[in-house]
Amino acid sequence: MPRWFALEAADADFLESAPHVFRYEKHYDAAPAQVWESLQSDASLSEWGPTVTSLTWTSPRPFGVGTTRTVALGPAQVHERFFRWDEGSGYSFYVYEANAPLFRRFAEDYRVEPDGTGTKFTWLVAIEPVGAMRLPFTVLAPIVKAGFGRMASDGQKHFAAR
Template identity: 45%
Template sequence: MPWFTLERFDPTFFDTAPHRHVYVMDLPVAPEAVWRGLAGDAPLSWCRGLAGGRYTSAPPHCVGTTREVTATRLLRLREEFLHWEEGRRHSFLVTEASLPLFRRFGEDYLVEPTPTGTRFTWTFAFEPHPLLARPAALTDLPNGAFLRTLIADTKRHFGAA
């Protein structure tokens, strides 16, 4: 299978990316439970659109940790963490993808305690591959639909309405 290399970026990309989707969820479970689901051995295993999420570097996980995941059965991604604050926040950038869809892509996960559980903020940031830049507005609709499925699965998994 061919792999396509994506451009690296620094954490400011999560605020400046041409395409950003930010989802804030209040979940009725302890922050530790949310963190285990996001950073454990089978990250995001409850999401129907993701499969085979596994770390490719040995614990302990931290900045520089690598992981692979398959999205929608078609797109394999190799990820590298550029921020890791144990129990609270981590962010990754995609270093390689099996399809040339993105120039840059990454996600940021923020887990914060609330009086009733956890506020989980999930940010997706991307820049399409230059060949797809012009129709990116058209492709953002199915992309957004896929992301909303991940959010719905996460809410259902943690018992949120």
């Protein structure tokens, strides 16, 4: 059983004020309702590609503010709690525990909007590393940003193949 490290809670303000904010915008060849359905499905992001290796909702449906889930990206695991849930158009959450002591605060925001015959998917990742990781994270931020960007690109491939 992994050891868990507590993170500080985050909110909508943190999505703009975090020391590191990564923004991704992608066009998906699917209607917004299809993208939304995928985001809140049992498999969610884990069905988009290899980046998210597992995802388990730990709250009962219907989902909303306060919903929790566990997500794994290879050996990295996090517990997430949703602080915004706008049915059909997006949600935001923060990580409240992780199995590695890398972050002080970590939050994400997902938005789904009509874009012609498809969907505009906007994703924000907001990160504040723990003190000892500030400098290494600043140096590695471009690599970290590219790594997270794979998930948004995985979504493009996933919906293009449907």
